[in-house]
Amino acid sequence: MELGRLSADALASFAVFADHLNFTRAAEALHISQPALHVKVQRLAETLGHPLYLRQGRRLVLTPEGEAVARFARDLDARVTAFLAEIHGRSPARTPTLAAGEGAYLYLLGDVVRPGIHLVNGDRAHTLTAVRTRRADLGVAVLDVLPAGIDAVLLASYPQTLVMPEDHPLAALSSLTLADLAGSALVVPPPAGPHRIALERALRAAEIPWTLAVEAEGWPLLLHFVSLGIGLAVVNGCVTPPPGLVQREITDLPAVPYYALHLPDRADDPLVTDLLSEIRTTLRRRP
Template identity: 25%
Template sequence: MRNATFRQLRVFAEVAKHLSFARAAESLHLTPPAVTMQIKELEGHVGLPLFERQGRRVSLTTAGEYMLVYARKVLATLKDAEDAAARLQRLEAGTLTIGLLSTAKYFVPALLAEFTREHAGLDVRLAIGNREQLVQMLHNAEVDIAIMGRPPNELNVRAEPFGAHPHVFVAPTDHPLLRIGHPTVQSLLPYGFIAREHGSGTRAVFNSFFERHRLEPRIVMELPGNEAVKQAVMAGLGLGLLSLHTLRVELQHGLIARLDVEGTPVVRAWHVVHTLAKLLSPAAEAFRYFVLEQGERFLAERYGALLPLEPAG
């Protein structure tokens, strides 16, 4: 292993992440043959195959699973060294990798645009996933900092709230419940629901809301991602519970309707999160400070008009 390069370890970690040589090549801006060559060279240094290939399917061998643990530690240590060097030079330069809850992608790019106007020298990268995936990214040190709702209890993190995160019930624009000014939770039960997938923060809010009311909703469809849920609701396939921050365009253009159900909006908080084991680079520290200082104002300006009623908690 003494002749293995950091480049080979990065390629190995990326292939292991996607379990695809083609997707790893795309992510690293390399050609698939170049990725294959790097993996073959690393396997030569290790003396064992790291992946099993069956057609297009790729999986880690036992040796690959062991080596991945150490490769991630090496790469994380290298990133910490780079961050420390940048701090010593007092530079806000280099790469900043931000992990986003998939729901946060509706507003973070615009917030990031404000940030990068003041920090033009940064190479900013976004990694998007549901809550379960984002926790794994933090665990693997694949992101410097994360924007998410419920912070992970399973990791030792610093989680700081920066803004309200309301969730509301939505329906197609011709739904009969819209004729009721303030529907009860009980009145929702005759209708089916389109729910987000397990592992998402939105699904956790949905489950918690009905558990708190000791009611069991009828889920007629489970879909990955907010866009799929919105499209299904607009098509009349069921009701949904979604973050208000995913609904700006649809509500403004009358494509979907908000139901003013009792006990809603369900308000949680957005957090900026990083693991305590990771030393933040000057760039990551600057972004953290910017979000804490500007995030609440930004969300209020962008979404406040969509929520004229007082939050119910």
């Protein structure tokens, strides 16, 4: 490979593709055609001698080499920006970027979301990719296994709870076990989601019979269906139910840990440390 064949334009385009992991949306953001972007990414991969993404089911994911290329592209852009600012006698503007999922933003990080912080919204995999590729300075996600190559700082752990109408018979109990859910119709996430997988595994291991009320994506929609009386839902304890619903801890389900995630070389970066300190302060204020 000749390093001179690495195109700055192709690197910048790939960084945008890494943000979206969708050729159509990335091409729209770059104001070029989808085939043109595909050619840029393909030629970059051929130059480097490694595939930069692969398909998992219906979604695209970056390979380790793809993550490294996106990270390099963003580092290069940051260095050019800093250099130009220095040439013009200005201090480079640095705005913190936070990546997290819908549930974390709604129920955990609400007081942190403000003007002056760039936000990236996506599921756990998307959040990890945003941190690994330097798109985000800090990510927040629930983790079952700590990822390699990323520093994970425990923020808080919450019990898993059952949400139900306040007049439901189980609402009279102060806490529940999985056995109390026997025969319940449950509102659950789609099958591929980590919460659904873990819940089904626990119910199956405890030999608890249950029925599917409806599948729904995201805590707000789950709670909406519970409010309509369609079924009950198991949610993380940080989720605040709307009026008319109550939640009770399920004592034999494991607690759900939320972690702050950043690259090891960013441990002393003020963009990371200040944002992490703000999140910790916010969580200490929670009831």
